[in-house]
Amino acid sequence: MIDSVEVKLRLDDTQNQKKIILKADHIKKYFPVKSGILSREVKYVKAVDDISLEIFEGETFSLVGESGSGKSTLGRALLRIQEPDEGTISFDGKDITAMNRQQMKDVRKDMQVIYQDPFGSLNPRMKVIDLIAEPLDINNLYRGKERVERVIELMELVGLDPSRRNRYSHEFSGGQRQRIGIARAIALNPKFILADEAVSALDVSVQAQVVNLMKDLQKELGLTYLFIAHGLNIVRYISDRVGVMYLGKLVEVGNVEDIYSRPAHPYTNALIQTNPNPNPRSRREKLILKGEIPSPSNPPSGCRFHTRCPIASDKCKEVSPELREILPGRLVACHYPLI
Amino acid sequence: MSELTQEGVAKLPIQERGFINFFRKLAKNKIAFISFVFLLLVHLGVFLGQFVWTISPESVDPANSLASWTSEHPLGTDDLGRDVLARLMYGGQITLLVGFFSMVFTVLVGGIIGAVAGFFGGWIDIILMRFTEAMMSIPNFFLALVALTVLGKSPFMVILVIAFTSWMEIARVVYGETLKWKESEFVEASKTMGSNAMRTLFKHIVPQIIPTIIIASTLGIAWAILTESAISYLGLGIQPPTATWGNMLQNAQQYIWTAPILGVLPGLSITLVVLAYNFLGDGLRDLLDPKHHKK
Numbered sequence: 001m002i003d004s005v006e007v008k009l010r011l012d013d014t015q016n017q018k019k020i021i022l023k024a025d026h027i028k029k030y031f032p033v034k035s036g037i038l039s040r041e042v043k044y045v046k047a048v049d050d051i052s053l054e055i056f057e058g059e060t061f062s063l064v065g066e067s068g069s070g071k072s073t074l075g076r077a078l079l080r081i082q083e084p085d086e087g088t089i090s091f092d093g094k095d096i097t098a099m100n101r102q103q104m105k106d107v108r109k110d111m112q113v114i115y116q117d118p119f120g121s122l123n124p125r126m127k128v129i130d131l132i133a134e135p136l137d138i139n140n141l142y143r144g145k146e147r148v149e150r151v152i153e154l155m156e157l158v159g160l161d162p163s164r165r166n167r168y169s170h171e172f173s174g175g176q177r178q179r180i181g182i183a184r185a186i187a188l189n190p191k192f193i194l195a196d197e198a199v200s201a202l203d204v205s206v207q208a209q210v211v212n213l214m215k216d217l218q219k220e221l222g223l224t225y226l227f228i229a230h231g232l233n234i235v236r237y238i239s240d241r242v243g244v245m246y247l248g249k250l251v252e253v254g255n256v257e258d259i260y261s262r263p264a265h266p267y268t269n270a271l272i273q274t275n276p277n278p279n280p281r282s283r284r285e286k287l288i289l290k291g292e293i294p295s296p297s298n299p300p301s302g303c304r305f306h307t308r309c310p311i312a313s314d315k316c317k318e319v320s321p322e323l324r325e326i327l328p329g330r331l332v333a334c335h336y337p338l339i
Numbered sequence: 340m341s342e343l344t345q346e347g348v349a350k351l352p353i354q355e356r357g358f359i360n361f362f363r364k365l366a367k368n369k370i371a372f373i374s375f376v377f378l379l380l381v382h383l384g385v386f387l388g389q390f391v392w393t394i395s396p397e398s399v400d401p402a403n404s405l406a407s408w409t410s411e412h413p414l415g416t417d418d419l420g421r422d423v424l425a426r427l428m429y430g431g432q433i434t435l436l437v438g439f440f441s442m443v444f445t446v447l448v449g450g451i452i453g454a455v456a457g458f459f460g461g462w463i464d465i466i467l468m469r470f471t472e473a474m475m476s477i478p479n480f481f482l483a484l485v486a487l488t489v490l491g492k493s494p495f496m497v498i499l500v501i502a503f504t505s506w507m508e509i510a511r512v513v514y515g516e517t518l519k520w521k522e523s524e525f526v527e528a529s530k531t532m533g534s535n536a537m538r539t540l541f542k543h544i545v546p547q548i549i550p551t552i553i554i555a556s557t558l559g560i561a562w563a564i565l566t567e568s569a570i571s572y573l574g575l576g577i578q579p580p581t582a583t584w585g586n587m588l589q590n591a592q593q594y595i596w597t598a599p600i601l602g603v604l605p606g607l608s609i610t611l612v613v614l615a616y617n618f619l620g621d622g623l624r625d626l627l628d629p630k631h632h633k634k
Contacts, residue, residue, distance in 0.1 A: 079531070082528065108532065116524075121524040123525040123542075123546070125540075126546075134529065138538070
């Protein structure tokens with residue numbers, strides 16, 4: 001009797017926690033490159049190569065990886081900012097893959113973006129009030145006095161002085177501009193925000209403030225973040241779950257602490273070990289990756305990491321490992337996972 | 340403490356914006372500022388002078404032709420005894436108005452073609468820009484002469500013909516700028532938020548190009564005045580008795596030995612105004628486009 005109640009409670013609990021807000025199946029995004037003037041053969045940069053993932057409501061899911069790993073492209077493909085070549089995406093229970101412009105416009109109210117460059121992402125010839133109100137204006141929500149009130153409310157929410165709403169963005173510092181970008185992103189009360197390297201361009205001290213702001217807003221507004229970054233410390237701080245990307249493939253997915261404390265993929269291991277540790281007394285054996293990330297237009301056969309992997313075998317050169325669940329909630333694409 | 344913001348950066352002093360600040364900056368560039376003041380005076384004189392100097396530019400007085408400078412005719416009279424000062428003022432009105440409206444049409448046509456080609460890309464881009472290049476390869480002064488011969492010589496026709504033979508340069512500049520800004524992150528952000536093409540183009544791209552357009556328009560006026568003068572000088576522009584600086588020049592050439600001042604005055608007016616517009620354009624470029632490096 002008691003057991004069954006407990007089981008039921010637990011089921012409810014997990015169901016509540018694990019509502020999928022964004023689900024991607026077999027997403028591919030290839031960019032054609034012409035190899036020469038006379039050559040007709042078209043090569044492709046496989047920026048995102050057959051990736052499936054699920055993001056749960058209310059969590060922060062981070063994508064990490066070196067430059068060129070395709071993490072930004074994946075993020076943009078998931079929001080159909082760049083159309084994926086193959087695969088399906090469902091958002092909030094609806095398949096958005098084939099939606100037309102008008103339908104997407106409605107869906108986009110719930111999925112917003114915070115951009116990397118606090119300078120480039122704000123129109124230099126618009127006042128802060130118009131920058132923040134842009135999503136409202138596009139969707140014809142809030143007019144006149146209500147619009148001003150909403151902008152003031154948003155500016156207060158992100159820690160900006162509302163009396164400066166008639167200034168231009170160049171009068172603000174990098175961190176403040178990023179706050180303007182955040183205010184713009186939350187203006188429509190979205191469910192989901194893609195933060196594409198949202199703090200990478202900022203000073204470290206300002207990064208922390210902006211990340212804290214993002215965390216506060218998440219609690220307050222029930223946001224889900226897809227956080228794309230290469231700073232591993234900030235990822236550890238903000239994320240619930242992490243996906244590690246290498247050359248267009250997702251190589252490992254799991255809870256952030258599990259991955260940081262016990263990486264299962266040799267690449268994740270290398271990535272975490274090369275991350276500078278603020279504690280000077282910690283002595284770890286450093287595993288330095290050999291060579292550069294290979295060109296995504298001509299990726300290695302089999303497991304894409306085998307050219308740089310310390311434990312690669314012949315099998316790795318031939319057979320591409322599938323992403324499989326080795327522990328509950330822990331997915332790894334490796335023939336010889338470290339755990 | 341309230342003066343400090345989240346990042347610990349003190350608030351910037353309230354920046355002066357708008358025209359006062361703009362002229363303060365312009366005043367630092369002496370040549371541009373002198374040109375600006377000169378143009379202001381010329382325009383005031385040309386358009387308001389008629390209320391002070393009320394002699395009609397077309398009242399003929401053959402007994403008093405080619406008169407020298409007197410208090411009655413401060414700049415003398417021409418071959419038909421018409422007052423040169425009055426003709427310079429009325430001629431200036433036509434010349435400057437033709438210059439201005441030619442520029443307006445030039446900027447409209449060139450700006451729209453360049454922005455649309457750059458923004459929409461694809462086959463629209465190909466058609467519009469190839470057309471622009473084709474137009475550039477035609478010697479446009481001769482095209483203007485042919486067009487005026489065929490279409491007639493009213494001031495409105497002159498404006499249209501000047502505009503339709505000189506919009507290509509602006510189209511190319513606006514095209515390049517549009518391509519550049521189209522890739523900017525805030526344009527992508529706006530599209531992601533669901534903004535439609537027209538809104539993105541006019542809210543986000545066109546405002547970035549306006550400084551370039553202002554510079555191009557200033558230089559465009561100079562070019563249009565010069566073209567109008569050249570066309571009128573050849574007798575294919577606005578016809579006498581309506582005075583323009585160009586046809587005054589044409590009229591004066593028969594008396595180049597007997598009364599050279601008749602040619603010098605409109606010629607000098609054209610030269611100085613065109614020069615001033617060019618200097619002003621260069622000054623504005625330094626002011627509005629800091630990335631442009633002087634050669």
